[in-house]
Amino acid sequence: MFRSAVLRAVTGAFLAVGLFTTGASAQITASPRYSGFVIDARSGNVLIAEGADELRHPASLTKMMTLYMLFEAMQAGRITLSTPITVSFEAASRPPSKLGVPAGGSISAESAILALVTRSANDIATAIGETLGGDEQTFARMMTQRARSLGMSSTTFRNASGLPDPEQVTTARDMTLLGRRLIQDFPDRYHYFSLTHFQHGSRLIRNHNGMLRDYPGADGIKTGYINASGFNIVTSAQRDGVRLVGAVFGGNSWAQRNDRMAELLDAGFARMGVRPVAPLVAALPPRIAVRQDTTVSPAQRRAVASRQVAVREPAVRQRGGHARATATASRPAAARQVAARQAPARQAASRQTAATRQATVRPTAVRQPVVRQQQATRTRRAAAAAAPQARQVQQAAGRATTRAAQSTTLSPSRVAATGPRQQVARNRD
Numbered sequence: 001m002f003r004s005a006v007l008r009a010v011t012g013a014f015l016a017v018g019l020f021t022t023g024a025s026a027q028i029t030a031s032p033r034y035s036g037f038v039i040d041a042r043s044g045n046v047l048i049a050e051g052a053d054e055l056r057h058p059a060s061l062t063k064m065m066t067l068y069m070l071f072e073a074m075q076a077g078r079i080t081l082s083t084p085i086t087v088s089f090e091a092a093s094r095p096p097s098k099l100g101v102p103a104g105g106s107i108s109a110e111s112a113i114l115a116l117v118t119r120s121a122n123d124i125a126t127a128i129g130e131t132l133g134g135d136e137q138t139f140a141r142m143m144t145q146r147a148r149s150l151g152m153s154s155t156t157f158r159n160a161s162g163l164p165d166p167e168q169v170t171t172a173r174d175m176t177l178l179g180r181r182l183i184q185d186f187p188d189r190y191h192y193f194s195l196t197h198f199q200h201g202s203r204l205i206r207n208h209n210g211m212l213r214d215y216p217g218a219d220g221i222k223t224g225y226i227n228a229s230g231f232n233i234v235t236s237a238q239r240d241g242v243r244l245v246g247a248v249f250g251g252n253s254w255a256q257r258n259d260r261m262a263e264l265l266d267a268g269f270a271r272m273g274v275r276p277v278a279p280l281v282a283a284l285p286p287r288i289a290v291r292q293d294t295t296v297s298p299a300q301r302r303a304v305a306s307r308q309v310a311v312r313e314p315a316v317r318q319r320g321g322h323a324r325a326t327a328t329a330s331r332p333a334a335a336r337q338v339a340a341r342q343a344p345a346r347q348a349a350s351r352q353t354a355a356t357r358q359a360t361v362r363p364t365a366v367r368q369p370v371v372r373q374q375q376a377t378r379t380r381r382a383a384a385a386a387a388p389q390a391r392q393v394q395q396a397a398g399r400a401t402t403r404a405a406q407s408t409t410l411s412p413s414r415v416a417a418t419g420p421r422q423q424v425a426r427n428r429d
Contacts, residue, residue: 066161231254
């Protein structure tokens with residue numbers, strides 16, 4: 001009984017949702033502002049086209065093109081995520097939605113991206129246009145030229161934000177094409193469109209795109225609204241490896257717009273052979289990727305980072321010291337016993353090391369007297385070998401002295417006879 005009651009309740013809820021969406025669809029499709037379009041993102045094949053080429057006002061979908069231009073500037077190296085985007089007086093004067101940065105202030109390019117994706121901030125869109133184009137009018141012409149080169153032949157931009165301008169027009173086909181190009185051309189930037197929240201200072205800003213929370217598989221892209229266009233949306237969703245991109249214009253409310261977008265995507269997935277997904281009773285858990293805006297200027301961000309490191313490092317050292325002290329204090333008794341058993345072995349090893357050192361030193365001390373004795377022996381032998389030669393020298397000297405004494409009594413002829421022999425003897429010695 002309980003199970004059947006639950007099944008009846010769920011079936012009734014599904015029927016109620018189906019009746020509600022059918023009524024909502026009839027209301028939105030009857031509006032003269034309505035357009036709907038869905039394509040396969042991979043091939044570009046058109047799956048659904050309802051007034052796809054009728055001129056419509058893009059409203060804040062314009063910011064998709066503003067972001068496309070910013071991403072291209074980043075890709076070319078002219079802008080980085082930390083580049084400051086200065087908010088002029090003109091930009092700060094834009095009406096809501098806006099981030100509220102005062103004139104003369106600045107935020108980083110990354111924070112500007114998040115402000116456009118979540119808050120759909122008109123002041124920041126104008127600031128980006130002035131940064132890239134010098135002024136917003138010049139930037140709008142740049143946007144139009146780039147859009148035409150992408151194949152958006154029916155689109156004309158007059159500002160960077162999508163604020164009302166009768167000459168700013170587009171079509172559901174062109175906006176769907178732009179959504180597809182954002183995914184294809186900047187796969188490393190597309191993740192910004194799936195963020196559900198953006199933290200700016202103390203404010204947590206929620207993304208306007210309810211499809212991110214309510215539709216299974218939705219992961220972007222952008223919403224928009226002005227009185228002349230109604231509620232607009234471009235959405236990308238992925239199921240079973242199939243990605244679709246679609247657009248809806250002319251909703252009387254965001255709920256009506258989202259319901260029609262969900263219907264078109266469901267129909268598109270069915271045509272692609274993707275199994276249907278039951279309607280959600282409750283919203284999907286939000287994919288929260290909160291980003292803290294720390295970017296008034298790069299210099300301030302570096303100063304903040306330096307202060308954080310200066311505060312963090314002593315704390316880490318203290319935690320490390322405490323951990324080491326705790327490990328020492330909590331050493332189990334078994335470990336201490338093992339250390340005690342190993343102590344005698346360590347002492348024996350120490351004694352053996354000392355003995356080895358002594359053995360290494362002792363032979364040197366023993367060899368020193370032996371060396372001195374051998375040197376003395378060699379000295380004595382050298383002296384003994386030199387003694388006969390010394391005696392011969394002394395004897396020769398004595399004989400020479402005797403001959404000299406005798407020569408004083410010889411006759412002149414005797415002196416002449418003996419003189420050469422003495423000289424020869426002296427030379428021989």
